[in-house]
Amino acid sequence: SSELTQDPAVSVALGQTVRITCQGDSLRTFYASWYQQKPGQAPVLVIFGKNNRPSGIPDRFSGSSSGNTASLTITGAQAEDEADYYCNSRDTSNNHVVFGGGTKLTVL
């Protein structure tokens, strides 16, 4: 089965730019989606497709992809962006949904 790999933790200074990455073979075929999860809350979709934001998601969130790596970029990180971020995609072998292990973002 396909796996998606994320760095466990990343930090960024307030107002600076941070990139969170997700690697996996399925990303050569399918775009990744990105979810933000704050403690005690359900995940929220922040990026999907090539680089699409659902209604209500600030434009400081953007997505990109190259080869087997997808990236979520937060330009001008805010304190409220401190959260866990998960990528997901589809497994090319069996059409299942697959998640990365998550990245804990700390805003300093």
Add this chain to the structure above:
Amino acid sequence: QVQLVQSGAEVKTPGSSVKVSCKASGGTFSSYAFSWVRQAPGQGLEWMGGIIPIFRTTNYAQKFQDRVSITTDESTSTAYMELRSLRSEDTAVYYCAREKEAILDYWGPGTVVTVSS
């Protein structure tokens, strides 16, 4: 606005089963798939399986293949996830989410399932 409302917290004993419901409103129920995702305490998101209501086709993660059943009731726009032969490791928050092409755009609030003797 799409809303997913899940059933309440459950406390179960090892070996028993749990059935969690997810009632959708504000969208066309049959036009999308519904996935179930769980999150054990302090852990990441884990996809369990999904269903396409209009076709009644299901897809389960191999890990849960033998223990999980996902169904829908189109008359009430409700999806269900039943997990059998519960063990302590199944203690988790269980989420339903609307899905299209592996994009989970709306999520329920989660249902806490505790398995304890």
